Amino acid sequence: MTIAVVKPGLQSTLQSRPRVGLRHQGVPASGAADPLSLALANKLLGNPWDAAAIEATLLGPVLRFDVDCAFALTGATASATLNGSAVAAHETLFANAGDQLVIGAIEVGARVYISVAGGLEADEILGSTSTYLQAGFGGLQGRALQSGDTLVPLGNEAAFLQTPDEFRLPVFTSWGLRACIAAETDLLDEASSAVLFDTNWRVGRRADRMGLRFDGPSLSVSSEGRMPSAGVVPGAIQCPEDGKPYVLSVDAGTVGGYPRIAQVARVDRHVLGQLRPGDHVRLLRREPDEALAELATKVEYWREWLPQIDEII
């Protein structure tokens, strides 16, 4: 009564909700890098929004169902076939025992979410079943999936659902991220602070669950570049010694010693999970209260399809 991992893809992990309230002990959030897409996948199966699902990065896995099982695909766009026939994202799909699901290379966006009825069995540590690779806990033995692994679905049936068009979260190759000034933005010299919000940044090759480097002009800070370690959360944009902005994502360390020059607003933090190397990003400057008003608007919009949106975003 399991699902076999035939090929794992580039980096596939089991993810659910973030770990919250433990950063003072050094425990990062983890959880789906794009939690909205995780919730959308689980919705199609009648699961709680945070049931553990596969988060596949850039190249999807090949899975063999050894049990009849409903599943769903959301997130980035990628070709997907079940026994050789194309299957669509954003609707409940039904596999029979023996069926093979092949998710190809991701075309636009960075992460596909594969959820199954009931969610997948995963190790719960510190309040979540999400995988945290650096410490090796959560998910499946704290690591990325490997060929030969077996996954255990906790359900099998689900009613057919389709995500309404207006809730199919789009993915792009050029993005705008709403961001506010942060604790050390004033350390940027005048030219750099103009450049930060006026550059079409390119997502660098170093783009993972820890964080993403932006390629473009080098920024300079007026201090010597390091400061006493201070708390950071996902979405923090640091200016490391090389002057290239580095945006922290869900697995980033909980404190940092580099100047925090901007903060991606909560309304757009889920987008970080879909940025891939080569994508373009503009930082859209917002006053903090303006960003919160936009968050409130977004939450109202999504509540109709995802009633738990307050917790998801």
Add this chain to the structure above:
Amino acid sequence: MLTRCGDDLFTISVASPADAQALAAHLRRSGHWLEVIPGIDSVVVRFDALQTPAEEVRTALESTLEKGVEPLYFGNEIIEIPVFYGGDEGPDLDALCATTGLTAGEVIELHTSREYTVDMIGFTPGFAFVGGLDDRLRVPRRKEPRQRVESGSVGIADGRTGLYAMASPGGWSIIGRTPLQLFVPGADEPFVLRAGMRVRFRAVEADEL
């Protein structure tokens, strides 16, 4: 000083790591905040803007700062941390001796001869920033951070001792290793150390690793 540093973040500047920890512990007890992250000279508070408006958060934090908070107190207990110094476990001990002009024996003597306070836990689960290092052992971080520092490694940098509770990249000068497991993920109490606790290092032989 209280500053908004993001749409759902405030940062509070404080005078010392002890002040940061005391304020953070107080704020955490209220249960109102998603994260309360003490740093070396600051506390970052992340609030749930969908539950509490920012102005209400500001007022609540200001009121706490006005009233002041109790210092953290962990009693007289001193946690002893066994360390094997040098060798493959402490690959930077020789370089540290060269920089400071001390012998390995003198470094170990200085490092084990006093009590320290855990200033902060953070970066990775259980990583401890231990304050109070002798000035003669003061060195900056390494210019080239290592891609992997082993779990249990004991490093020094910027006047502190860093204890790697798990393997991670790192830029501290590694002088030894402790066999003590500082982070046990599945345990009821996964963290051996908390900020504010007092510790002492004791030199041990390789067979105790």
